[in-house]
Amino acid sequence: MADITLDADKVEELKAVCVKFNHDGGELINVLHAAQIIFGYLPAEVQVIVAEGLNVSIAHVYGVVTFYSFFTMTPKGEHPISICMGTACYVRGAEKVLDEFNKLLGTKTGETTPDGKFSVSSLRCVGACGLAPVVTVGEKVYGRVAAADVKGILAEYGA
């Protein structure tokens, strides 16, 4: 992976978060949450800052980032698409919906399209089970989505 240059202001913001949490390694998940809000994702360069800021090993930070599905190491697309794979959505066909997004965008779950426009991820229950299967694109929520609806949803975003 090519090295990336992090925005200096954002780096300072993240260091301030580590200070706020008293450099306490027990706060790793909270700090990673904050880091993902600041940077949008958690590339290796951000993980190094967190490890140094909390006096924990980089391996430990990496282990936590890869364990929890809500942390991501790839930048999200301009239109982040999330497909709920909670039980209610799953039994109503969420997997087919997810497959259709990946098929039409040429992605795998967790990836971003090469033009940076769309990213596809799966989530646990988003608390709207009555609308299952649920898809979100950015802040917008789509309910009772079928595989046949996917093309139309993508078209709304210029795909």
Ligand code: FES
């Ligand atoms: S299982 Fe999808 S919203 Fe609850």
